[in-house]
Amino acid sequence: MVRSAAGLLAADQTWTAEDTWLLVVVGVSIAVVVLLISWAKIHPFLALTVSALTVSLLAGESAQKAIVSFTTGLGRITGSVGVLIILGAVLGRMLADSGGIEQVVGTLTRVVRPERLPWALTLVAALIGLPMFFEVGFVMLMPLVLQLARQTNYPVLRAGMPVVAGLATVHALVPPHPGPLIAIQAVHAPVGLTMLYGLLVAVPCAIVAGPLFTAYIWPRVPAHVPDSATAAFTTGPHDDGAAGHGTGPGHGPGSRTDDAGRAAPHRLPSLSVTVGTILLPIVLMTLKAVYDSMPRSRGMLYALVEFLGTPMIALLVTVFVSLFTFGYSLGFSRRHVQASLARSFAPVAGVIVIVGAGGGYSQALQDTGVDRAVTLAAAHLHIPLLLLAWLIAALMRTIVGSGTIATITAAGIIGPLSHGLAPAEASLLALALGSGAAFAGHVNDAAFWMAKEYFGTSIGGTLRTWTVSHTLLSLTSLGCLLLLNTVV
Numbered sequence: 240m241v242r243s244a245a246g247l248l249a250a251d252q253t254w255t256a257e258d259t260w261l262l263v264v265v266g267v268s269i270a271v272v273v274l275l276i277s278w279a280k281i282h283p284f285l286a287l288t289v290s291a292l293t294v295s296l297l298a299g300e301s302a303q304k305a306i307v308s309f310t311t312g313l314g315r316i317t318g319s320v321g322v323l324i325i326l327g328a329v330l331g332r333m334l335a336d337s338g339g340i341e342q343v344v345g346t347l348t349r350v351v352r353p354e355r356l357p358w359a360l361t362l363v364a365a366l367i368g369l370p371m372f373f374e375v376g377f378v379m380l381m382p383l384v385l386q387l388a389r390q391t392n393y394p395v396l397r398a399g400m401p402v403v404a405g406l407a408t409v410h411a412l413v414p415p416h417p418g419p420l421i422a423i424q425a426v427h428a429p430v431g432l433t434m435l436y437g438l439l440v441a442v443p444c445a446i447v448a449g450p451l452f453t454a455y456i457w458p459r460v461p462a463h464v465p466d467s468a469t470a471a472f473t474t475g476p477h478d479d480g481a482a483g484h485g486t487g488p489g490h491g492p493g494s495r496t497d498d499a500g501r502a503a504p505h506r507l508p509s510l511s512v513t514v515g516t517i518l519l520p521i522v523l524m525t526l527k528a529v530y531d532s533m534p535r536s537r538g539m540l541y542a543l544v545e546f547l548g549t550p551m552i553a554l555l556v557t558v559f560v561s562l563f564t565f566g567y568s569l570g571f572s573r574r575h576v577q578a579s580l581a582r583s584f585a586p587v588a589g590v591i592v593i594v595g596a597g598g599g600y601s602q603a604l605q606d607t608g609v610d611r612a613v614t615l616a617a618a619h620l621h622i623p624l625l626l627l628a629w630l631i632a633a634l635m636r637t638i639v640g641s642g643t644i645a646t647i648t649a650a651g652i653i654g655p656l657s658h659g660l661a662p663a664e665a666s667l668l669a670l671a672l673g674s675g676a677a678f679a680g681h682v683n684d685a686a687f688w689m690a691k692e693y694f695g696t697s698i699g700g701t702l703r704t705w706t707v708s709h710t711l712l713s714l715t716s717l718g719c720l721l722l723l724n725t726v727v
Contacts, residue, residue, distance in 0.1 A: 254615055261612035264297045265604070269648065273638050283644055284589075287596035291603040298607035305603065312602025317595040319424055323415045324587055324594065326554035330520075330561055331371035332583040333576075335379055337565035339513040340367055344383050346510050353393065357401040360384070361449035364405025365441070369517055372417070373410040374686060375586065377403070381693045389464050396457040399694055400704060404449030407712055411642065411677035412437040412444070412670055415520070415554060417594055418646040422672035425601060425654030428665035430550045431528025434521065436666050437673075440719040448712040460703055463695040506569055516557065516564045523553035590643070597647030604651045625671045625724055628653045629717050632675025640684040645676040663727040667720055674720060678713035681706045 268290045275286035288309065295305030334340060343363055351359040368376045380402050388395040410416045414423065414434050423433050508516075527548020530541065546552055566576040622630070631652055635645035649672050657665055680687055681702060691701040 254619070258612040258615055261298060261607065261609050262616060264294055264607070265609055265612075265652065267297060268294045268600075268604075269635070269638075272644070272648065276644070277638075277640070283641065284592045284596045287593070287600045287644075287647070291596070291600040294600070294603040294607055294609070298609075300607060304606070308603045308606045309599035312598040312600070313595040314598075315602070316421070316424060316598025317591065320417065320420045320594055320598075321591045322551055323420055323554060324417055324591055325584065326551070326558055327370050327415045328372070328375075328587040329558050329580060329583040330517075330554065331375060332579055333558070333561040333565040334367070334370060334513070334517065335375075336579045337513075337569060337571075338507040339516075339565060340379055341383065342507045342510055342513055343367060344380070344387075348387060353391075356393070357397060357450040357453045360398060361401040361405040361445050364402040365409050365445055366405075366514065366517060368406040368409040369413065369521065370415075371406075372587070372590070373406050374689075376406045377686065377689065380406070385464050385693065394457050394462070395464050395694055396460060396462045396696075396704060397453055399690075400453040400457065400708060401449040403690065403705065404445055404452070404708055404712065407677060407709060408441045408445040408448065411673045411712065412441045412716060414524075415550060417590055417643050418673045418676055419669065421594060421597065421643070421646050422650050422669035423666075424598075425650035425672070426657035426660070426665045426668045428657075428669040429528065429531075429662045431524045431531065431548060432662055433666040433669050434524055435528055436663075436723065437670055438521075440670060440674075440716050440723070443719055444712050444715045447715045448708045452708055452711055456704055456707070460696060460700040462700065462704075465692060465695040508565055508569060512564050516561050519557045519560060520550075520553040523547050523556070524550060593643060594647065597644070597651070600647065601651030601654055605655045609652065609655070624653070624656060625668055625720060626717075628668055628671040629675035629713075629720075632672050633678035633713065634675075636676050636678045636680070640680065640682075640687075642676040642680070646672050649675065667724055667727065671717070671720055674713055674716040677709055677716070679706055680709045 271290045271293050272283075272286050275281040275289060276283055291309045291312075292305050295308055296302070300308070343366065347359045347363055348356065364376065364380060367380065371379070381399070384398045384402055385395065387393055388398050411418060414420050414430055414437070419433065419437065422428070423430055525548075527544055530544045530548070547556065562576055566579070567573070628649060632645050632649035635648045636642055653668065653672065657668055660668065682688075682698070687701060687705055690696075690705045691698065694701070694704070696704060
């Protein structure tokens, strides 16, 4: 069971004026982030950098010490989490450019009855979302969903909301997405065990926020396939140049263009190969977690499982496998595969610099002793540590709008409180941060407006669908984590 904040304190620790000031410093730093991002429209990297320096300077640190704290944290988090984000982006790009997404969606929509389609689409979105960032998966899947709605006269919300739920669930709870990785790093949780718990919690969350909520809401909110969606049907979700491809005339599922614009005929990856490649890193990391929990002799087999199950190695191996399963074996040239790889890096550059600045902010909070002040405050309020993590992340998500920024900020505050936790306790705490960061996405979330345009809903309708779906996901996951907390 994750202990309470009071359980982390020595009996003689009392509240001081310095603790009060440190809490004020935390509040000021959060206000700086919110104002710079939401009001001044400053990039989150600059906002987090300024906030980190503000924390150190207001806490009485010298300018030199403030800079050292920030750069140390930035380097630490970029080196550990940034590599995983890059490898995940490469895998997602290879999956997209091979036509693997169309294969999975097309197969399930052919074999599943219309009344069961929301369940199938939730599963598809969760599966495809494992190696992809939420926004990337959303942009790639939505044209296919809208095409399905238009061609079969299927209600757009009935097809689209399960996709939102599936993508959002794995984005919030399952590594190697940035939020869970940041939380894991902050609280020193084992990746494999956190992934196991995350997948366990993700099942009821996806069901509640996906097909069950969809069945209730789609008849009650007016929605339509917007006319602008026609462009997506003719250009495809990622037809953006050299190695791109489309789904419209001249761009059938068995045809792609190479980096010189010439036709590059190839076959689609089979469903089994696509699913197997997507799940390979999950399987490798899960095997390591299971093997670590079993009595065994530390021989060659243990060393091999330990090596392959390390997150960076698991993703690196999968990327090289994908070069064949999603590239060469389908008839793509080496030049085409190289072009796909090159296009993987630019979209995640912004995510990496934000995550790096978040690491600097977290380090500044730790070096100034804010963790003691937060622990004392939580102890006096009798708030369990797991619930405290969720509340801080949920508050930041509601204010800032970005789940990643919410996780970074909350992890910086909660991370120092996690020392001494057992692996299972740390894993649940990491997931609580991801759960809170999924709470109540609304008008300050860029993806909120993407959903409004794709589904053709009003602002009120998007609040009743998108916002409520994310709130259900967050609350359901919190309930599951509290339940797990009583038994682990």
